[in-house]
Amino acid sequence: MLKITTNPNLKMHFRDEDVAASFAKLLARKDLGFLNLPNDQESLAKSSALGSQISANYEHLVLVGIGGSSMGPRALAEISGSTKISFLDNVDSMETEAVIANLKNLSKTAWLFISKSGTTIEVLWTLELAEQIYRQHNTEFFPHTFYITEDTDNTLNNLAKKHQRPRLAIPLDVGGRFSVLSPVGLVIAQYLDRSPKLLLEGAREALQARELLITSVNQYLSSFERNEVITLFWFYSSRMRWFGCWLQQLWAESLGKKETIDGKTAPHFSSPMISIGTCDQHSILQQIMEGPKNKFVNIFRFLDVEKSKHKIKTTQFAETKLLENLNFGELIKAEAVATEMALQSTALSTTSFELIDHGDKSLGFLFMFYQLLVATIGEHTRINAFNQPSVALSKKLTLELLKKLKPKL
């Protein structure tokens, strides 16, 4: 499913046994719902049914959600090359109004609202706008709405009940950024004609991939010991940009903490950065090679992208002579391997991952692998990987500002 090639020049700073112990502690925790999602057959059945219901009755879907309620679904849509979903996650008036104005048929458009807490202000504000525009078009809005939220006394859940609309629950013990294998991702996978079942199957394999995980956790912990301030996730695939954004959120919100659970100063983790394929060799590679050696570069190769049924037998150009008789995918492969060699030649820390394809099993594996990885790093370094106190501060400041500004607006 996933193969890791560790760079032999990199020293591992921790003993595998100690990392393994942290992983075992993580798995033994009873408060982490994301560990149970791969085996949740009820969630799978309900999500598949809802995804099918939406795709059978609607031509298009607008997903309104933010952060963990949006990035996993966006990753799945991008990997599927689908245009069947519009995402509204930024209360950007130009974008939001353009998306609604471009809907071909209001009654054939489903609206899916996703918010773990059911109180996310951006989601509710977008709902208000959409409903208003539907009203102006004399079209009913709520009969086309669907909801995924905690099953508690919250705004979104109550709204779904009031209008007797289908709703699925994010379990109480599953955090937003750990929810991609809950109905949040599964409904979307089904709607996109992917396989939620295989997503979970891949996730179960990740739960079993103990050695791979321990090696990988040790690699990242060792990178932090080397004071590498940026972890660069470099995907040699054009369809992994949103997966990268999903990973960036998971990494940054889980690991960016100032205090340990014992109230001590937390270790400094890295900032996650995303790059894509050969195109970014013509962008940030120069700075990585000659700038400060403060980065850990992770190269992800995908075997399905490196294959092609198209072989080019004779080429008309001197520049591509070396590629003659090769299939179209061989160039990106050579570039990925050469880039890692070039980085290593300048003493940069690298590691590489190889995935067989973009299929659901591989994706389920990758989603779960990184959730386990980030959580194990948290366990090992005694930080709480499951809260996000500073996001709450920014929300509070927004409300205070609105209170202050309101009389002047």
Added chain:
Amino acid sequence: MLKITTNPNLKMHFRDEDVAASFAKLLARKDLGFLNLPNDQESLAKSSALGSQISANYEHLVLVGIGGSSMGPRALAEISGSTKISFLDNVDSMETEAVIANLKNLSKTAWLFISKSGTTIEVLWTLELAEQIYRQHNTEFFPHTFYITEDTDNTLNNLAKKHQRPRLAIPLDVGGRFSVLSPVGLVIAQYLDRSPKLLLEGAREALQARELLITSVNQYLSSFERNEVITLFWFYSSRMRWFGCWLQQLWAESLGKKETIDGKTAPHFSSPMISIGTCDQHSILQQIMEGPKNKFVNIFRFLDVEKSKHKIKTTQFAETKLLENLNFGELIKAEAVATEMALQSTALSTTSFELIDHGDKSLGFLFMFYQLLVATIGEHTRINAFNQPSVALSKKLTLELLKKLKPKL
């Protein structure tokens, strides 16, 4: 056009006179073609004509180019919300084959090949594939091709001549990442029904915005003095992701140099990172607030996004009560301002930029402003902002690897 609000807590480490002298030196250089592009009427006329010709005769455009030949056009397409262009910049077999397979009408699709050197292997390899697939469909390929490259004895230019196809020149003294205001961006702007003329008008205004530029250069130089290793460009607009990628390349390739032009060790500049709007408050904000204080956060607000003709008079939710009677755009505005306040409250370095809109004049200004800014930083610190030696190394390694691997493939 552009307003900068400097954070009063940040000390300027340089004298404005010295920065101004570097800017004057830059403007006096005769070897930098990008300085002349805003006044190049011939390039404007030819680009507008070619853009109109393509849009009048074709339903769709495939742009094949990489790095500086792709990111500026991608930025323009994203800002226009257009789906009239497909971009191939990654020799990713799945993406490339899917784009070609999904073309509705091969004879109504134009192909634009862009490469400054005319020898970019990814561009030529993609051309080989496209031509092969057209041949398999018994459709002529070359009559639908267009070219932008240096007017020299290079592969792409010679190919255009051989097939007697329209071609426009990137001036010899304009580097790839400084070419967005050459035919590279102007043809695309016209094809998208934007105004290349206003793009250049905005660029000319940037050339006149001396004080703004000097303040801004001083800000960034001072950030480097504070050892801030990441410059975060945070756009509160959903349509600025590719502009961010364009800026990332400009910044990373221009400033990431190990040596000064005197052969001394170059100062360490920052790695450029991109974030988008309120959605990324639910992603990397946590890590920025509580992680190491090694970042300079640049917040970009857009007044057109903060406006809306939709006012929501009464809201059904407690959470949005404060927003009642406001227009839809007020929330993103409050969040942008509150986020900057939150960052400042934890002693993070910030600055904010305010743009009136996403129009061509504003964009032309922004493109030119950052080209001038990066070039002035180079001038001031005596590095060569116009080469990219390490990208050449990675290209060389790819070819060597192909030579070595070829017999085994």
